[in-house]
Amino acid sequence: MPTTSIYARRENTALAFVLALAGMAAFTPVFAAGKIADGLLPVAVLVWLRFLGGAISIVGVGVAKRVPVFSRLSPLWRLHLLRAFCGVGGLACSLYAATILPLADATAIGLTKGIIAIALAGLILKEVITGRHWVAGILCAIGAYCVVRAADNTGAHDTLAFDGVVAALLAAVFMACEALIMRYIAQREDTVTILAYVNVFASLLLTGPVIWLISTQDISLPSLLAFAWLGPLAIVGQSLNISAYRRAGAATLAPIYYGSVILAAIFAYLVWGEIPTTLAAIGACLIILGGVILSIPLQKRGTPTVT
Numbered sequence: 012m013p014t015t016s017i018y019a020r021r022e023n024t025a026l027a028f029v030l031a032l033a034g035m036a037a038f039t040p041v042f043a044a045g046k047i048a049d050g051l052l053p054v055a056v057l058v059w060l061r062f063l064g065g066a067i068s069i070v071g072v073g074v075a076k077r078v079p080v081f082s083r084l085s086p087l088w089r090l091h092l093l094r095a096f097c098g099v100g101g102l103a104c105s106l107y108a109a110t111i112l113p114l115a116d117a118t119a120i121g122l123t124k125g126i127i128a129i130a131l132a133g134l135i136l137k138e139v140i141t142g143r144h145w146v147a148g149i150l151c152a153i154g155a156y157c158v159v160r161a162a163d164n165t166g167a168h169d170t171l172a173f174d175g176v177v178a179a180l181l182a183a184v185f186m187a188c189e190a191l192i193m194r195y196i197a198q199r200e201d202t203v204t205i206l207a208y209v210n211v212f213a214s215l216l217l218t219g220p221v222i223w224l225i226s227t228q229d230i231s232l233p234s235l236l237a238f239a240w241l242g243p244l245a246i247v248g249q250s251l252n253i254s255a256y257r258r259a260g261a262a263t264l265a266p267i268y269y270g271s272v273i274l275a276a277i278f279a280y281l282v283w284g285e286i287p288t289t290l291a292a293i294g295a296c297l298i299i300l301g302g303v304i305l306s307i308p309l310q311k312r313g314t315p316t317v318t
Contacts, residue, residue, distance in 0.1 A: 027259035028267050030251045035271045037248030039278045041241055042271075043114055045106035047282075051234055054106045058099060059221040060235065064242015065210035065249070069203060072246075078203045085208060087196050094192040095212035101185030104178045111175035115285070118275040119155040120179035122268065127187035135191060138260045143304060151269035151301035157294025190256075190264070197256040206249050210242075269298045 040047070044057050073080040085091060108117040129148055133140040196205055255264060273295050279285040
């Protein structure tokens with residue numbers, strides 16, 4: 012299969028960053044769903060609602076646009092299934108970590124996926140990893156660490172819960188792998204097909220266990236409907252992320268996703284009144300600096316500047 016197709020787009024780092032930031036904004040409340048639920052629903056049920064709602068939403072879009080999503084089997088169905096597995100694992104671990112740790116802490120720890128994605132992009136996708144990528148990644152990592160240390164300004168949590176940290180790190184691994192898969196398939200299939208497969212596969216993986224969980228824990232229908240927004244909002248975020256990956260490599264986009272810790276801090280302030288400290292502000296500036304370094308156009312001798 013060729014490395015490019017009608018679904019590939021011209022490299023455009025600046026536009027990819029804007030799309031990625033918009034996608035992160037859409038996903039911020041999704042990743043905070045466990046904290047928002049506050050014990051009302053188990054994490055597994057929240058993950059299922061997110062993918063089931065996403066499947067219903069995107070299949071409806073496919074029908075409206077007359078996209079032949081399931082009239083023929085995608086030749087990349089194995090990758091879609093693998094991505095669905097990574098998506099379920101990443102979201103479940105992220106939601107669980109956020110129920111134990113402060114939201115900014117869980118988000119920042121999960122941002123180690125950027126470093127993981129950079130390494131995997133070079134090893135698996137054979138993308139060119141330059142010194143600029145590593146400088147940006149290191150700056151973002153230092154900034155994320157500062158935010159982690161400053162997240163609790165009460166001093167009540169000197170040591171992060173071990174299981175929460177492990178869950179956040181596992182989420183980072185899952186999401187790094189998913190990012191690489193998305194980069195590959197985003198240039199080979201249309202957005203509706205990509206989203207339909209991952210959401211349908213993920214919801215099917217979870218339906219049996221979750222139905223059993225709902226019946227044994229006597230979870231009410233109103234409680235389920237209260238989080239019906241997870242799926243449609245996630246579809247918006249996924250669509251924006253796919254568009255970003257069509258315009259920039261996984262290694263280039265990985266550091267900019269550190270910006271999600273800033274969005275998480277803003278969301279936490281608006282919802283729970285958490286106020287960032289000076290150290291958190293310094294960390295945010297380092298994260299932004301890493302993104303700026305990546306957005307600087309490169310210029311080769313004898314060639315015009317490109318982005």
